[in-house]
Amino acid sequence: xxxxxxxxxxxxxxxxxxxxxxxxxxxxxxxxxxxxxxxxxxxxxxxxxxxxxxxxxxxxxxxxxxxxxxxxxxxxxxxxxxxxxxxxxxxxxxxxxxxxxxxxxx
Amino acid sequence: xxxxxxxxxxxxxxxxxxxxxxxxxxxxxxxxxxxxxxxxxxxxxxxxxxxxxxxxxxxxxxxxxxxxxxxxxxxxxxxxxxxxxxxxxxxxxxxxxxxxxxxxxxxxxxxxxxxxxxxxxxxxxxxxxxxxxxxxxxxxxxxxxxxxxxxxxxxxxxxxxxxxxxxxxxxxxxxxxxxxxxxxxxxxxxxxxxxxxxxxxxxxxxxxxxxxxxxxxxxxxxxxxxxxxxxxxxxxxxxxxxxxxxxxxxxxxxxxxxxxxxxxxxxxxxxxxxxxxxxxxxxxxxxxxxxxxxxxxxxxxxxxxxxxxxxxxxxxxxxxxxxxxxxxxxxxxxxxxxxxxxxxxxxxxxxxxxxxxxxxxxxxxxxxxxxxxxxxxxxxxxxxxxxxxxxxxxxxxxxxxxxxxxxxxxxxxxxxx
Amino acid sequence: xxxxxxxxxxxxxxxxxxxxxxxxxxxxxxxxxxxxxxxxxxxxxxxxxxxxxxxxxxxxxxxxxxxxxxxxxxxxxxxxxxxxxxxxxxxxxxxxxxxxxxxxxxxxxxxxxxxxxxxxxxxxxxxxxxxxxxxxxxxxxxxxxxxxxxxxxxxxxxxxxxxxxxxxxxxxxxxxxxxxxxxxxxxxxxxxxxxxxxxxxxxxxxxxxx
Numbered sequence: 238x239x240x241x242x243x244x245x246x247x248x249x250x251x252x253x254x255x256x257x258x259x260x261x262x263x264x265x266x267x268x269x270x271x272x273x274x275x276x277x278x279x280x281x282x283x284x285x286x287x288x289x290x291x292x293x294x295x296x297x298x299x300x301x302x303x304x305x306x307x308x309x310x311x312x313x314x315x316x317x318x319x320x321x322x323x324x325x326x327x328x329x330x331x332x333x334x335x336x337x338x339x340x341x342x343x
Numbered sequence: 344x345x346x347x348x349x350x351x352x353x354x355x356x357x358x359x360x361x362x363x364x365x366x367x368x369x370x371x372x373x374x375x376x377x378x379x380x381x382x383x384x385x386x387x388x389x390x391x392x393x394x395x396x397x398x399x400x401x402x403x404x405x406x407x408x409x410x411x412x413x414x415x416x417x418x419x420x421x422x423x424x425x426x427x428x429x430x431x432x433x434x435x436x437x438x439x440x441x442x443x444x445x446x447x448x449x450x451x452x453x454x455x456x457x458x459x460x461x462x463x464x465x466x467x468x469x470x471x472x473x474x475x476x477x478x479x480x481x482x483x484x485x486x487x488x489x490x491x492x493x494x495x496x497x498x499x500x501x502x503x504x505x506x507x508x509x510x511x512x513x514x515x516x517x518x519x520x521x522x523x524x525x526x527x528x529x530x531x532x533x534x535x536x537x538x539x540x541x542x543x544x545x546x547x548x549x550x551x552x553x554x555x556x557x558x559x560x561x562x563x564x565x566x567x568x569x570x571x572x573x574x575x576x577x578x579x580x581x582x583x584x585x586x587x588x589x590x591x592x593x594x595x596x597x598x599x600x601x602x603x604x605x606x607x608x609x610x611x612x613x614x615x616x617x618x619x620x621x622x623x624x625x626x627x628x629x630x631x632x633x634x635x636x637x638x639x640x641x642x643x644x645x646x647x648x649x650x651x652x653x654x655x656x657x658x659x660x661x662x663x664x665x666x667x668x669x670x671x672x673x674x675x676x677x678x679x680x681x682x683x684x685x686x687x688x689x690x691x692x693x694x695x696x697x698x699x700x701x702x703x704x705x706x707x708x709x710x711x712x713x714x715x716x717x718x719x720x721x722x723x724x725x726x727x728x729x730x731x732x733x734x735x736x737x738x739x740x741x742x743x744x745x746x747x748x749x750x751x752x753x754x755x756x757x758x759x760x
Numbered sequence: 761x762x763x764x765x766x767x768x769x770x771x772x773x774x775x776x777x778x779x780x781x782x783x784x785x786x787x788x789x790x791x792x793x794x795x796x797x798x799x800x801x802x803x804x805x806x807x808x809x810x811x812x813x814x815x816x817x818x819x820x821x822x823x824x825x826x827x828x829x830x831x832x833x834x835x836x837x838x839x840x841x842x843x844x845x846x847x848x849x850x851x852x853x854x855x856x857x858x859x860x861x862x863x864x865x866x867x868x869x870x871x872x873x874x875x876x877x878x879x880x881x882x883x884x885x886x887x888x889x890x891x892x893x894x895x896x897x898x899x900x901x902x903x904x905x906x907x908x909x910x911x912x913x914x915x916x917x918x919x920x921x922x923x924x925x926x927x928x929x930x931x932x933x934x935x936x937x938x939x940x941x942x943x944x945x946x947x948x949x950x951x952x953x954x955x956x957x958x959x960x961x962x963x964x965x966x967x968x969x970x
Contacts (some may be wrong), residue, residue: 247872249806252773254798254867258860259780266857268846269789269807271835275796278827279780282803285819289810297881298904299915302812303922309815309822310934314941316827321948322835328952329965334846359764432794467817475824478797481832485790497836504829511821524916578951 249290256283263298267307274316281312365459374599379410385655392659420587425488427525432486437585437592440479444599447472451606452527454616454639455627465526466518469607470511476600477503480581481636483593487584496582498570498666502751506561512681513555516688517541517611520548524656526607529573530615534624542612543708547687547696552612554680556650559604561669563597565654567661568669605650609643613650616643719748768809776802789839793832800824814859814916879904 254269267273269315285305292301323333330337383398388407390397398406450465452458467501477500484496519759520541521529533539542552561568582593609615616639617623623642626635664672694699765778775798782795800823848856875958880896923931 242766244765244809246968248906249810249905250774250871251868252776252806256780257867258864259777259784261863262856262860263780263783265859265864266784266848266853268794268848270793271789271831271838274831274834275783275923275958276791278796278823278831279783279799282799282823284769284908286803287810289807289815291876292812293810293878293884296871296879296904298879299918299922300926302915303919304813305807305815305926306818306919306923307930307934309818309926310938313822313827313830314938317945318829318941318948319946320830324949331937333838336846336949340789357761394948429788429790435794462813464813464817465822467916471820473818474821477825477830478904481829482794485832485836492940493836497833500829500833507825544826732915 246290246294253283255285268334268336270335274319281308288341374445377602378595378598383410388655389659395401400406416648417587417591423586425584427488429486432482436479436486437589439482440476440596441592443472443475445595447603452530453643454636456636457640458527461527464524466514466524470514474507484581489584492583494582499581499647502568502669505670506558509554509677509681510558510562512685513551513558516548516551516684520544520688520692526610533614533616536621537619538705538709543705543712545691546683547691550573551684553609554677555608563601565658567664569663570666601651601654602647606647608650609646613646772805789835792833797828807823814919
């Protein structure tokens with residue numbers, strides 16, 4: 238019990254693993270394209286939590302924080318491009334259901 | 344031995360409890376009082392500009408009790424939720440709007456001693472918290488399931504997100520000039536007289552002060568950027584379907600954000616809690632800790648409310664901009680200006696030595712700034728003293744001295760015989 | 761009961777897991793975005809707990825205040841009827857759940873079973889100060905040893921210094937990448953002739969090149 242009370246590296250790692258799996262499950266299950274993007278954001282957040290936990294508990298340096306900043310910036314950029322692609326998809330197929338994009342045409 | 348970088352001390356239970364009590368007992372009433380005073384003052388200011396009285400009857404002196412009366416009325420209103428609305432999101436949206444406004448008070452210093460949490464990155468934290476406002480607005484518009492609410496919400500989101508860029512750059516410029524990201528530390532560098540205020544340090548900071556103010560006008564959805572809640576077009580924009588206490592949350596959030604952004608403008612540019620003559624700094628150095636803190640808090644509240652008054656003044660003077668004008672102002676005018684300010688301020692602090700040249704520029708900008716301020720004060724005073732409609736009304740005219748309108752003369756009574 | 765750090769961690773963890781569950785189980789795409797907000801805010805809280813205040817503030821500004829707004833805009837621009845949800849088939853849900861449970865189990869097993877290297881710099885006492893003996897300082901890797909003096913100053917300044925020294929190339933590359941993203945997203949999302957509801961029509965040069 239006291240091991241659960243004293244927050245250490247393992248707590249953050251387990252949390253990161255669970256959030257990662259949840260994000261992956263979202264990416265696999267959702268048919269709405271935006272839902273898939275939401276799953277991607279969950280995965281990236283779990284990766285950031287892991288990075289910062291290692292930075293705090295293992296090395297004590299700032300590398301994890303700098304890389305986490307890069308991850309956040311790149312996630313925002315990737316969300317922008319992904320949404321632009323989804324808008325093109327919507328203009329082409331009139332729906333965001335990704336199961337409709339199953340013909341290699343157009 | 345190496346000190347921790349961003350160490351967060353996890354206080355004991357009594358300290359957390361004390362912090363919670365301070366938040367509830369001091370900051371929550373402060374927000375409510377600011378909002379209630381703000382709405383009363385807005386009605387009086389708008390009345391003054393439009394040559395009428397405003398609230399005069401509720402409470403003997405200029406209707407001061409109008410706001411508490413309105414609050415009681417809103418408490419008693421029926422809680423309406425539209426049938427087709429998304430109920431959980433409809434309920435969530437006012438709190439998503441109010442909580443960031445309230446949480447931003449946590450890092451706002453009122454004086455050198457009255458800071459609730461002194462974070463080393465409080466400027467960035469404040470910016471992040473205020474960026475969450477837009478989510479409440481979008482969800483309110485969406486969850487209302489009403490076309491007009493959605494139009495207002497989308498315009499609002501567009502506007503706020505676009506203006507966050509010049510706002511953020513204009514927050515960075517004084518942080519760069521002061522060399523720190525902590526609001527309290529930026530404020531502490533502005534003691535000792537009018538020329539020490541960050542707005543007067545170099546020309547780029549001077550221009551950046553105006554860019555920041557215009558960006559806060561857009562962020563608070565105040566006219567001339569009040570297209571999201573344009574009363575003549577969309578009735579109330581994104582909160583049109585809200586009534587009673589839910590609407591009160593939005594409205595408190597709006598006035599709280601107005602106050603907070605004005606206080607941040609004062610903190611970053613206009614001398615924080617120091618007066619123009621250096622008295623408070625002298626008091627702090629001489630050891631009068633508590634009295635200088637109280638006087639400093641009073642000074643910053645007065646300065647912030649002066650900026651709030653300017654915001655209200657602009658609202659009732661300028662016409663509204665169209666959405667494409669709003670966005671082109673942001674992208675074509677404010678954004679290049681903010682970038683030029685950032686680069687210019689960086690180059691200035693690198694190239695210009697702190698000597699007589701810097702001091703001369705500071706004094707020159709102080710003279711220009713004070714001249715502009717006194718000009719506008721003169722305009723106000725002259726408007727107040729001029730005779731409008733034969734009545735010389737100011738905000739201090741007693742209630743009983745205002746003539747009540749005479750009833751129109753009725754038909755002549757039938758004469759006898 | 762443990763100190764406030766425990767309470768905050770478990771509170772944020774509950775919020776993050778509730779958000780993840782909401783994202784998984786929610787049928788309405790706008791509600792999915794709102795549950796994502798809960799997870800993003802909880803992740804921001806974790807970053808503050810882990811001593812990375814600047815990264816936490818950046819998370820709030822960019823992720824919660826930018827990316828999430830972008831996602832909600834995307835939802836509203838592509839919504840035909842917000843009540844219609846795309847239901848995945850049962851076999852897909854079962855396969856997805858199985859794969860992810862196995863993955864979560866494997867990851868947790870690996871994480872809990874590994875002995876992670878803990879540098880002496882990371883052992884902090886009650887005030888957050890790391891006390892190293894000179895023998896421990898000598899034993900550090902050279903790349904770490906000459907960054908030790910950086911750690912005494914305030915955190916954000918150090919992040920800035922690292923961005924301009926150790927991580928300079930990624931910093932410049934990311935700025936170029938953001939420019940490419942700006943141009944690409946603006947081009948991809950350009951206004952076009954609106955699509956007809958029939959799939960397979962409207963292909964070719966009729967789509968306006970705006």
